[in-house]
Amino acid sequence: MGASVQPNAANGRRRGRRRSRARPMSEINVTPFVDVMLVLLIIFMVAAPLLTVGVPVELPKTAAGALPGEEEEPLTVTMTATGEIQIQTTVVHPEELVVRLRAIAAERRSDQVFLRADGAIAYEAVMQVMGALNAGGFSSVGLVTDQGGPRFDGTSLDGAVVDGAAVDGSAPSSDQ
Secondary structure (H helix, E strand, C coil): CCCCCCCCCCCCCCCCCCCCCCCCCCCCCCHHHHHHHHHHHHHHHHHHHHHCCCCCCCCCEECCCCCCCCCCCCEEEEECCCCCEEECCEEECHHHHHHHHHHHHHHCCCCEEEEEECCCCCHHHHHHHHHHHHHCCCCEEEECCEECCCCCCCECCCCCECCCCCCCCCCCCCCC
């Protein structure tokens, strides 16, 4: 007959390997941490461009290139088509524009400001705001425009004819 393992009658345990208790793990598992950090990185990379402040303005088009960027967030003054003046996103009355600009200039290192004016605004109104910017302590004024506008030779940046001017710069013919 065969030999079999019988439980020990004295203590009710079987003979053989003894099971050891599981010890707590002493290393930190960084895989979930890395997963969470990568997800947060992607969320911030997608959300950061959406956080830019802007007022919808129909900017005039020009052939000028962009200004080089700086380390400090640029100050932006916006003139809407309705004649409203805004510093960043705060509406400012024309009478208190110079006072506000002086207070802002005292806190900033840079004297550069970007002026965004709707193309429908009169030249005189834009020049008055530029004078206020200068009186407020900002001597470096950048006029913000959209790219792709006409050049002096009558063509746009892509070489297309604008307002009837020929691509080679010659005057348009008038066959009437």
